[in-house]
Amino acid sequence: MAKRALKAKKEKPQWKQILQKHPPVPESVIPLLQAFQERYGYIPPEAVRAVARYTRTPLSQVYGVATFYAQFRLRPRGKHLIRLCQGTACHVLGADAILNHLKERLGVEEGETTPDGLFTLEVVRCLGCCSLAPVMMVDEETYGRLTPRAVDKVLAEYRKGKT
Amino acid sequence: MKVTEVQVGLASCGIAAGAEAVFNQFRKILGSKVVVKPVGCLGMCYNEPLVAVITDSGERFLYKRVDAALAKRIAEEHVKGGTPLEDFLAPDDGFFKRQVRIVLENCGQIAPTSVEEYRERGGYEALRRAIQEMTPQEVIVEIQQSGLRGRGGAGFPTGMKWSFAAQEPDPVKFIVCNADEGDPGAFMDRSVLEGDPHRVLEGMTIAGYAIGARFGIVYVRAEYPLAVRRVKEAIAAARKAGFLGKRILGTPFSFEIMVKEGAGAFVCGEETALIASIEGRRGMPRRRPPYPAQSGLWGHPTVINNVETLANVPWIIRNGAEAFARYGTEKSKGTKVFALAGKVRHSGLVEIPMGMTLEELVFDVGGGIPDDKEFKAVQIGGPSGGCVPASLAHTPVDYESITQTGAIMGSGGLIVMDEATCMVEVARFFLDFIQKESCGKCTFCRIGTKRMLEILTRIVKGEGKPGDLDKLIDLGYKVKTNSLCGLGQTAPNPVLTTTRYFQDEYEAHIREKRCPAGVCRALLRYSIDPEACRNCKLCAKACPVGAISQGDGPFQVIQQEACIRCGRCREVCPFGAVRVE
Ligand SMILES: Cc1cc2nc3c(=O)[nH]c(=O)nc-3n(C[C@H](O)[C@H](O)[C@H](O)COP(=O)(O)O)c2cc1C
Ligand code: FES
Numbered sequence: 001m002a003k004r005a006l007k008a009k010k011e012k013p014q015w016k017q018i019l020q021k022h023p024p025v026p027e028s029v030i031p032l033l034q035a036f037q038e039r040y041g042y043i044p045p046e047a048v049r050a051v052a053r054y055t056r057t058p059l060s061q062v063y064g065v066a067t068f069y070a071q072f073r074l075r076p077r078g079k080h081l082i083r084l085c086q087g088t089a090c091h092v093l094g095a096d097a098i099l100n101h102l103k104e105r106l107g108v109e110e111g112e113t114t115p116d117g118l119f120t121l122e123v124v125r126c127l128g129c130c131s132l133a134p135v136m137m138v139d140e141e142t143y144g145r146l147t148p149r150a151v152d153k154v155l156a157e158y159r160k161g162k163t
Numbered sequence: 164m165k166v167t168e169v170q171v172g173l174a175s176c177g178i179a180a181g182a183e184a185v186f187n188q189f190r191k192i193l194g195s196k197v198v199v200k201p202v203g204c205l206g207m208c209y210n211e212p213l214v215a216v217i218t219d220s221g222e223r224f225l226y227k228r229v230d231a232a233l234a235k236r237i238a239e240e241h242v243k244g245g246t247p248l249e250d251f252l253a254p255d256d257g258f259f260k261r262q263v264r265i266v267l268e269n270c271g272q273i274a275p276t277s278v279e280e281y282r283e284r285g286g287y288e289a290l291r292r293a294i295q296e297m298t299p300q301e302v303i304v305e306i307q308q309s310g311l312r313g314r315g316g317a318g319f320p321t322g323m324k325w326s327f328a329a330q331e332p333d334p335v336k337f338i339v340c341n342a343d344e345g346d347p348g349a350f351m352d353r354s355v356l357e358g359d360p361h362r363v364l365e366g367m368t369i370a371g372y373a374i375g376a377r378f379g380i381v382y383v384r385a386e387y388p389l390a391v392r393r394v395k396e397a398i399a400a401a402r403k404a405g406f407l408g409k410r411i412l413g414t415p416f417s418f419e420i421m422v423k424e425g426a427g428a429f430v431c432g433e434e435t436a437l438i439a440s441i442e443g444r445r446g447m448p449r450r451r452p453p454y455p456a457q458s459g460l461w462g463h464p465t466v467i468n469n470v471e472t473l474a475n476v477p478w479i480i481r482n483g484a485e486a487f488a489r490y491g492t493e494k495s496k497g498t499k500v501f502a503l504a505g506k507v508r509h510s511g512l513v514e515i516p517m518g519m520t521l522e523e524l525v526f527d528v529g530g531g532i533p534d535d536k537e538f539k540a541v542q543i544g545g546p547s548g549g550c551v552p553a554s555l556a557h558t559p560v561d562y563e564s565i566t567q568t569g570a571i572m573g574s575g576g577l578i579v580m581d582e583a584t585c586m587v588e589v590a591r592f593f594l595d596f597i598q599k600e601s602c603g604k605c606t607f608c609r610i611g612t613k614r615m616l617e618i619l620t621r622i623v624k625g626e627g628k629p630g631d632l633d634k635l636i637d638l639g640y641k642v643k644t645n646s647l648c649g650l651g652q653t654a655p656n657p658v659l660t661t662t663r664y665f666q667d668e669y670e671a672h673i674r675e676k677r678c679p680a681g682v683c684r685a686l687l688r689y690s691i692d693p694e695a696c697r698n699c700k701l702c703a704k705a706c707p708v709g710a711i712s713q714g715d716g717p718f719q720v721i722q723q724e725a726c727i728r729c730g731r732c733r734e735v736c737p738f739g740a741v742r743v744e
Contacts, residue, residue, distance in 0.1 A: 029443040030426055061444070068445040068602075069426035071385045087347030088542065088578045089504035091592055100729075125429070125596060126347035127386055129176045130504035131208030131511050140388065142179035 003117075004076045008044040015047065019054045026057045029065050033072055041081070042073040070124075077120040078113040080158050082106075084136040087126030095134040099123065101148040102136075105155060118159065164222065166242045169197055170215040172271060174204035174357045175389050176350070181230060182212035188234040189214075197242055203358020205271030208511035210253050213271075216241055227253035258509050261527050263490060265498050266474045267514045270358035276396040278404045281361040287406050289480035293369045294414045297480075302373040303329060306476065309484035310496030315341055315432075315469030316547065316573050317649070318495075318562040321476075324466055327456040328374040331464040336376035338367050339441070339460070339467045342383040342390070343425055343432035346545030347596065349576030351500040352470035354512050356383070356390040359474070360397035364420060366473030368407065369480060371418045374466055379420040382437055385427045394422055429546075429600040433648050434459075434467045436602070447602045448648035469574065471500055491517035495561035503529050505578035506536065515560065522556035525579055536581035540664070544573025546593045546600075547653030549660030550586060569660040571653065585682035586665040587672050591619040593657040601650065608651030611642035615658060623683045627673035636662055684728045687743055691732075693718040695740035702732035702741065 018035050022028035029051060036047040048066055052059040066072045084102060086095050099110075106114050106121055113120040129135045132144025136151075143154055171177070171186040189199045205213055210227035214237065217223055224247050226237060233251060241247050264270075273280040281287065293302050307322030328336060340363060344352040356363060367379045383391050398420050401407040409417045423441055430436045431446040434455050440446040441460060459465025475497060479487045488496045495517040501524065504510045508530030515524060521541055525531065532538050540550045549570030551558060558564050565572045580589065598612040615638050618631050639655035639662075646652045662669060671677045678686040691702070691711075696718035703711040703719055710725035711732060718740075721732070733741040 025443075027441070027443040030440065031424075034424065034426065055443075057443070064445050065443070069428050071425075071427035085347075088545070088576065088592070089348045089510075091347075092505045092578060092580065092584060092589075124386065124427075125345075126349070127175075128344070128350040128353040129179045129208075130348050130350055130502060132176055132179050132211065133504060133510075135179065142175060144176075144179040 004040050004042065005044065008040045008047070012046065015050055019050065024054050024056065026055050026061075028055050029057055029062055030069075033062075033066055037072060041077045042075055045074070048074075076113075078117050080119050080138055081122065082119055082136060082138050083122050083124045083127070085125070085127045085129075085134065086123050087130065087133075089130035090126075090133040090135055093133040098134050098136070098146050098148065098151060101151055105152065119155075164218040164220055164245065166197060166216055166245070167219050168217040169193065169199045169238075169242060170202045170217065170271075171199065172203070172205055172211060172213040173201035174271075174354060175387070176204055176208045176354075177211045177213065178389070180211035180228075184231045185212050185214060185229050185234045188231045189238055192235060192238040193242060200274050202272060203270045203275045204354040204512055206267065206354070206512035206514075207253065207258060207509070209509050213253070216247070225253045226251050256509070256530060257527060258511075258513075258530070261519070261523065262514050263498050263516045264514050265478045265487075265490075266355060266362075266471055266500050267359075267512065268478070269362065270354060270512075273359070275358050275360060275393050276400055278361065278400045278406070281359070285481055286361055286477070287365055289477035290365050290368055290406060291412055293480050294372050294412060294416050299329060299373045299375060302369060302480065305484050306373070306479060307484075309479045309487040310491070310494075311472065311475055311479060311487065312495065312562065313469055314471035314475070314499065314574065316544070316571065318572060321468065321472055324456055324468070325370060325373050327454070328376075328464045328466045331457060333464050334375075335463045336374055336378075337460045337463060337465040338371045338374070338376050338379040339437065339465055340367055340379065340381040340470060340473055341432060341434070341437060341467050342381055342387075342470045343437065344384055344387075344470075344574065345429035345432045345600075346547075346574055346576040348504055348542075348578050349502045349545060349574055351502050351512060351575040353387050353390050355470055355474050355500075356387070357393050360390075360394045361401060362474045362477055363394075363470055364397055364401055364407065366468075366476035367420060368411070368418045369476050370466060370468065370473065372416055374464070376466070377417055377419065379418065380441060380460075381420060381422045382425060382431075382441060383422060384425040384431075391422060391424060398422070428602075429596075430602045430648070430650050433650060435648070437467065438465065445602070447604050448650070450647065471575070492559065492561045494563060499560060499572070499575060501575045501577045503577055503579065505542075506532055506581040506584065507579035508533050517561050518559045520557050520559050521551060524560065524577070525556070529579065532579065532581050536583060538579070539582050539584060540580045540586065542570075542578040542580060542589065542657070543576070544571040544653075544656070545576045546597050547571055547649065547656055548573045548576075549656040550580070550589065550664065551660070552664040554664075569663060570656065583680055583682070585623075585678055585680035586661045586668050587619065587678075588623055588680075588682050590658045590661045591616070591623055594619055594654070597650065597654040601654075605645075605647040605651060607642045607645040608647065608654065611638055611646075612651070612654055614638055615642070615655070619658070622669065622672050623678075624685045625672070625676045625683070627669075629673065631673055632662060632666070632669055681743055687728050687730075688723065689721055689726055689728060689730070689732065690742050690744075691719050691721055692740045692742055695738050697738055697740075699737070701735045701737065705731045705735045707731065
């Protein structure tokens with residue numbers, strides 16, 4: 001977790017390269033914030049400022065955008081991001097029980113990161129795989145037809161070092 | 164019969180079910196001897212991962228729920244050996260029988276991003292005809308005559324929308340494809356973009372020609388990384404083949420398309436919020452008029468259409484307005500794609516002619532309710548929609564009839580609910596969603612939904628008061644009539660339909676502190692039947708709070724004061740001795 005923040009700090013002199021992939025106009029605010037998040041897993045506060053300066057947009061407005069959209073994270077996240085679906089189909093088929101199970105196994109609440117920095121737990125609305133409900137994504141991988149036992153198996157894989 | 168091709172369904176749903184391992188297995192065993200091809204979603208998501216084996220005589224064998232081990236057997240015994248594995252074929256369960264495939268005609272049948280395969284099935288023929296043989300005005304008339312209405316929810320006539328934008332004198336215009344698909348429980352647009360992206364690009368390009376736009380944007384929600392990738396690949400392929408770019412097919416018409424990714428906000432599906440988001444701002448809706456067709460992106464005329472709407476366009480130009488209008492009802496023409504999910508056997512993607520009844524949709528196409536449970540209601544239209552009870556299951560699927568029930572057609576999310584679904588809890592679920600997604604700009608939506616949510620939360624916790632129901636309905640109508648955008652104006656629908664059709668369930672929660680469906684945790688009471696209990700103590704071990712102890716006899720008892728109603732005891736009991744009421 002601290003690693004990501006450190007990496008962001010170290011690379012700061014090279015941020016120009018990230019910025020210059022998009023034209024310096026207000027329309028670039030969202031793609032730029034996405035680019036930073038893609039690189040570091042979160043948007044460092046300094047990057048919010050850099051985006052504002054580069055796109056010549058008031059800082060308040062960029063911060064407003066960064067806090068409006070659910071995708072953006074302003075705090076570093078764990079190594080693996082667990083996104084559990086709480087959409088309608090998943091809800092009707094028992095996603096609540098899966099959420100409670102995850103919270104218990106990880107010892108964290110929604111939006112929190114485990115103390116070892118391995119997992120961050122987030123809740124999202126519909127991953128578009130409703131027919132396999134309940135569904136969760138770990139990083140880019142999707143797992144469907146979840147049961148508490150299936151969740152344990154997935155967690156164990158990542159604890160063993162699956163990337 | 165020689166096997167010539169193996170198709171593996173590699174849409175998000177298939178991948179989630181493990182289709183990648185299956186695909187790799189086939190590639191490994193068959194090498195380059197047989198074509199192993201990734202295809203999009205066939206719609207039979209309940210049978211994923213799906214594999215189709217095609218022979219030189221055109222026969223098609225569909226295998227269901229294939230894993231790597233089964234893939235190996237199919238490769239050895241069927242593909243190489245020539246003997247189909249009958250036991251593993253997907254049975255003909257009537258899933259496709261009553262469907263009419265216009266939008267989904269290629270989904271799951273072709274390699275999604277390949278221009279060649281798309282063209283083999285008539286792709287880009289409509290674009291050629293439109294720009295070489297028709298005037299923009301003729302294209303608009305054709306779409307108007309087809310009766311096509313917007314599939315994004317509101318059902319606005321597409322041809323009319325195009326004609327408004329076409330009339331504007333501004334030389335700069337835009338086409339936006341709305342692929343924000345925020346309705347939780349809906350995945351139609353994702354499947355089309357992943358399975359047949361060229362169809363959407365072709366529809367956009369024809370729309371651009373019709374209104375005089377040179378530029379199109381596909382706005383895709385952040386949660387659909389695969390759709391984004393496929394659309395980008397398809398754009399590159401189309402450009403290379405000359406169907407996008409400068410002077411398309413040798414005509415003076417030029418058109419470019421780019422992709423914009425959303426950042427996770429439901430309200431951005433609303434057209435004015437979507438524009439704000441593309442322009443780089445918070446996705447807050449504004450008042451209309453002016454409508455985007457007059458003043459949209461950067462103040463220029465902009466036509467915003469849903470993915471499915473645009474996916475209908477090539478078919479209409481290719482087959483004519485009349486052919487399209489043959490399907491459907493008087494005012495709702497063509498087909499509608501639904502994402503069936505929830506308590507239904509065939510959960511997946513279906514396309515039906517408008518006018519089919521909800522009952523036929525759930526039972527004939529959807530295969531009915533699993534586990535012999537009773538059909539209770541369908542939730543249609545997502546958070547803006549409502550619950551239509553089983554007693555109204557004869558309602559035909561068309562814009563007007565669905566609206567009459569208090570729900571809306573919506574974009575195609577359809578969640579089936581059975582007796583074990585608590586309607587009060589469902590209403591609370593949707594309101595919780597809306598309340599979190601409200602952008603906060605107008606008071607009724609921001610505060611009204613919050614107050615409504617508080618009341619509903621109170622009711623499901625067993626703390627409902629007499630009068631709560633009236634207050635809820637009253638607030639609901641106020642939010643509906645006074646909100647700025649479609650989000651607030653439709654937000655109370657799930658509450659208003661459930662209070663109308665399931666009033667007794669609300670009453671049971673409020674007056675008797677009872678949840679008839681056995682869902683609302685706070686209102687449940689777990690107990691152990693001493694007759695059925697064999698005293699194995701598994702429950703006592705499983706109880707996280709130590710609320711189960713030895714009774715005065717060979718059975719366990721639950722201390723009600725300590726019980727947190729987690730239901731763990733019921734899950735572990737091998738004898739079904741734990742009762743819940
Ligand atoms: C809160 C809200 C969310 C919406 N979400 C979507 C969406 O996800 N996809 C969509 O196509 N239309 C959505 N719409 C409807 C759009 O505003 C717009 O009517 C539609 O994209 C127009 O396209 P159509 O005429 O082809 O249906 C939403 C509307 C509201 C009020
Ligand atoms: S509701 Fe969970 S994937 Fe759609």
